[in-house]
Amino acid sequence: MRANVERKTLAEAAASLERIAPTRASQPAYSQVYLRAEDDRLVMRATNGELDLELAIPAEVEETGALAVPANLFGQLVRSAPGERVALRESGSALELESGAFATKLTAADPESFPEPPEVGGEVARIPPQAMVRAISTVRYAAAHEEYRAIFRGVQLELYPQRFRAVATDGFRLALYDVEGAGGEEVKLVVPARSADELVRVAKDASEPLALRAGSGKLAVEGERFRMVISLMEGTFPDYQRVIPGEFVLAARFEAEPFRQAVERLRLLADRQTQRVDLVFSEGKVTLGTEGEYGQGREELVVETEGEVPFEVSYNAQYLIEALKALRGATRLKLSGAATPSVITSEEDPGYRAVVVPLRV
Amino acid sequence: MRANVERKTLAEAAASLERIAPTRASQPAYSQVYLRAEDDRLVMRATNGELDLELAIPAEVEETGALAVPANLFGQLVRSAPGERVALRESGSALELESGAFATKLTAADPESFPEPPEVGGEVARIPPQAMVRAISTVRYAAAHEEYRAIFRGVQLELYPQRFRAVATDGFRLALYDVEGAGGEEVKLVVPARSADELVRVAKDASEPLALRAGSGKLAVEGERFRMVISLMEGTFPDYQRVIPGEFVLAARFEAEPFRQAVERLRLLADRQTQRVDLVFSEGKVTLGTEGEYGQGREELVVETEGEVPFEVSYNAQYLIEALKALRGATRLKLSGAATPSVITSEEDPGYRAVVVPLRV
Numbered sequence: 001m002r003a004n005v006e007r008k009t010l011a012e013a014a015a016s017l018e019r020i021a022p023t024r025a026s027q028p029a030y031s032q033v034y035l036r037a038e039d040d041r042l043v044m045r046a047t048n049g050e051l052d053l054e055l056a057i058p059a060e061v062e063e064t065g066a067l068a069v070p071a072n073l074f075g076q077l078v079r080s081a082p083g084e085r086v087a088l089r090e091s092g093s094a095l096e097l098e099s100g101a102f103a104t105k106l107t108a109a110d111p112e113s114f115p116e117p118p119e120v121g122g123e124v125a126r127i128p129p130q131a132m133v134r135a136i137s138t139v140r141y142a143a144a145h146e147e148y149r150a151i152f153r154g155v156q157l158e159l160y161p162q163r164f165r166a167v168a169t170d171g172f173r174l175a176l177y178d179v180e181g182a183g184g185e186e187v188k189l190v191v192p193a194r195s196a197d198e199l200v201r202v203a204k205d206a207s208e209p210l211a212l213r214a215g216s217g218k219l220a221v222e223g224e225r226f227r228m229v230i231s232l233m234e235g236t237f238p239d240y241q242r243v244i245p246g247e248f249v250l251a252a253r254f255e256a257e258p259f260r261q262a263v264e265r266l267r268l269l270a271d272r273q274t275q276r277v278d279l280v281f282s283e284g285k286v287t288l289g290t291e292g293e294y295g296q297g298r299e300e301l302v303v304e305t306e307g308e309v310p311f312e313v314s315y316n317a318q319y320l321i322e323a324l325k326a327l328r329g330a331t332r333l334k335l336s337g338a339a340t341p342s343v344i345t346s347e348e349d350p351g352y353r354a355v356v357v358p359l360r361v
Numbered sequence: 362m363r364a365n366v367e368r369k370t371l372a373e374a375a376a377s378l379e380r381i382a383p384t385r386a387s388q389p390a391y392s393q394v395y396l397r398a399e400d401d402r403l404v405m406r407a408t409n410g411e412l413d414l415e416l417a418i419p420a421e422v423e424e425t426g427a428l429a430v431p432a433n434l435f436g437q438l439v440r441s442a443p444g445e446r447v448a449l450r451e452s453g454s455a456l457e458l459e460s461g462a463f464a465t466k467l468t469a470a471d472p473e474s475f476p477e478p479p480e481v482g483g484e485v486a487r488i489p490p491q492a493m494v495r496a497i498s499t500v501r502y503a504a505a506h507e508e509y510r511a512i513f514r515g516v517q518l519e520l521y522p523q524r525f526r527a528v529a530t531d532g533f534r535l536a537l538y539d540v541e542g543a544g545g546e547e548v549k550l551v552v553p554a555r556s557a558d559e560l561v562r563v564a565k566d567a568s569e570p571l572a573l574r575a576g577s578g579k580l581a582v583e584g585e586r587f588r589m590v591i592s593l594m595e596g597t598f599p600d601y602q603r604v605i606p607g608e609f610v611l612a613a614r615f616e617a618e619p620f621r622q623a624v625e626r627l628r629l630l631a632d633r634q635t636q637r638v639d640l641v642f643s644e645g646k647v648t649l650g651t652e653g654e655y656g657q658g659r660e661e662l663v664v665e666t667e668g669e670v671p672f673e674v675s676y677n678a679q680y681l682i683e684a685l686k687a688l689r690g691a692t693r694l695k696l697s698g699a700a701t702p703s704v705i706t707s708e709e710d711p712g713y714r715a716v717v718v719p720l721r722v
Contacts, residue, residue, distance in 0.1 A: 106656035297465035
């Protein structure tokens with residue numbers, strides 16, 4: 001192997017791969033980055049068993065070949081190298097890296113010991129990267145943290161002909177995002193939330209539609225310059241449709257950002273356990289209030305109301321904040337009752353729907 | 362108490378005080394901020410037993426008075442408040458805070474329970490704030506971390522008529538910074554490194570000379586808008602003068618930044634324990650090299666040499682990096698031998714001197 005690459009491009013790719021390669025790996029290969037020079041590109045890969053990422057960057061290849069080196073060290077060296085370009089050269093069982101006046105020789109691992117890319121089934125969909133990124137990153141907050149049942153820690157991708165949906169729920173709240181005009185074969189795939197985060201990160205700079213392949217418990221997402229293979233979650237995603245109310249007693253329309261900021265202020269004063277914030281709707285306004293260990297807070301906001309007022313309802317402040325975080329502009333909070341689920345929708349982003357269950361009084 | 366203040370100014374002052382007030386305090390008062398409205402200002406104070414900081418900000422005072430509230434919560438509320446101004450009002454044993462449409466009532470502590478400002482002796486010096494900040498922040502890195510003897514974790518301020526010095530050492534390296542033209546009574550004061558950091562932070566925006574008062578084991582530093590009282594360290598600071606060599610066998614002159622960056626690159630490859638980097642000086646250049654668990658690295662730099670070449674010496678890379686970090690432009694590394702202390706000086710910053718002991722081969 002003998003290749004020359006632009007330092008900045010190599011550094012960016014190395015940084016993406018370092019995110020996949022754990023610093024304390026259960027297998028030696030998991031802490032490495034695999035490099036293969038071929039044609040006019042350098043293929044770089046890292047894997048951690050759950051997630052496999054392959055990137056390709058343009059390279060002047062003088063001699064094809066492959067090797068594997070410690071991912072984190074390689075990334076740090078490339079980031080700190082002094083030259084505009086980096087020369088990579090195989091030398092015995094080492095990688096020589098040169099950039100400007102700086103030269104280093106890294107002990108390399110046998111590339112044969114690096115795991116083969118996982119086999120994945122046929123193409124199930126083609127999705128524009130920005131739609132995929134927006135859908136997943138908008139709903140991801142509603143996935144559960146560690147302490148919950150595994151399936152709640154995933155984001156479900158539902159593919160249909162000409163549409164798809166991303167949905168996440170932790171059993172207490174739900175977020176979904178529908179995209180029209182892009183889809184594929186009818187299939188539901190549950191992606192671990194952390195893998196979903198990495199997919200968002202790597203897909204956000206893509207421009208061509210992403211090809212999705214699925215099979216054998218894996219999802220491969222392929223862009224122009226990357227291929228990510230995700231181990232899907234097993235088990236059945238909760239039947240969330242039944243918790244989304246269809247009839248409402250009150251709808252309030254407001255601007256997402258000032259409303260969210262008011263809830264954020266009140267959360268500071270709320271009870272630490274319940275994070276409870278009370279909303280009292282009356283004609284054309286809402287009064288937010290809370291009370292906790294250190295005192296109480298109150299704020300009045302102008303909103304458009306439609307339906308039954310006065311109306312009182314309480315929420316976990318954190319749930320409201322997170323449900324509003326991705327939104328800008330006119331937003332609707334629709335109540336089906338004081339103790340039954342509420343729905344949040346956005347006028348600017350009609351694909352989004354969030355469900356939040358009020359706190360019992 | 363009844364006062365109106367600008368929100369931004371209040372938020373900045375609260376943030377400085379929160380840094381002093383520990384979140385898990387050994388005494389209830391330590392987690393609070395004390396507020397006193399008087400004349401045309403709001404005086405704010407926090408203390409943690411080691412460090413006491415009082416700030417004053419302009420205020421429209423309608424009614425004088427004092428109270429104490431949780432520092433961290435107060436800071437968060439002020440930062441997130443929606444208005445340009447904040448109204449503070451005592452109400453029974455609570456503080457009412459209003460800003461825009463947001464209103465809150467915080468349980469307040471009896472201001473009498475807040476510790477009195479410590480007594481400190483007479484003025485010992487007047488020092489321009491920028492000179493104080495530059496001197497302390499430049500040498501601070503050489504103070505020891507937790508594991509060492511207490512006195513090594515301090516920065517010594519040495520005051521003389523018309524000059525002063527800041528010096529820190531952990532026993533393996535030393536940094537000192539001399540300032541001419543400002544000083545006071547001849548006295549040596551050892552400031553805990555963490556208190557020195559806070560002093561730098563609060564003094565860096567001051568413009569008028571700082572008044573230093575000392576006595577009873579304390580140092581008070583007074584600016585236009587702040588008064589910080591620091592509990593000084595007890596014990597005798599090491600007699601560091603004897604480790605500073607006066608005669609050299611070789612001097613190398615180079616630009617601080619590219620030299621430091623080269624050492625940073627090589628450190629990535631150095632042995633993790635020793636952090637060893639080897640320097641081989643020859644006429645007009647130095648070759649830096651290292652070798653560790655993962656491989657080896659090498660870089661050649663052009664330097665001006667004066668004295669005995671070729672010459673080999675090894676250092677802890679981290680020590681070199683930190684000694685060079687505050688410097689820009691032409692810098693000199695002067696060697697008294699391969700196993701005796703070296704001195705680093707700066708042409709742009711002649712007050713600075715660092716001493717680094719080479720690693721034994």
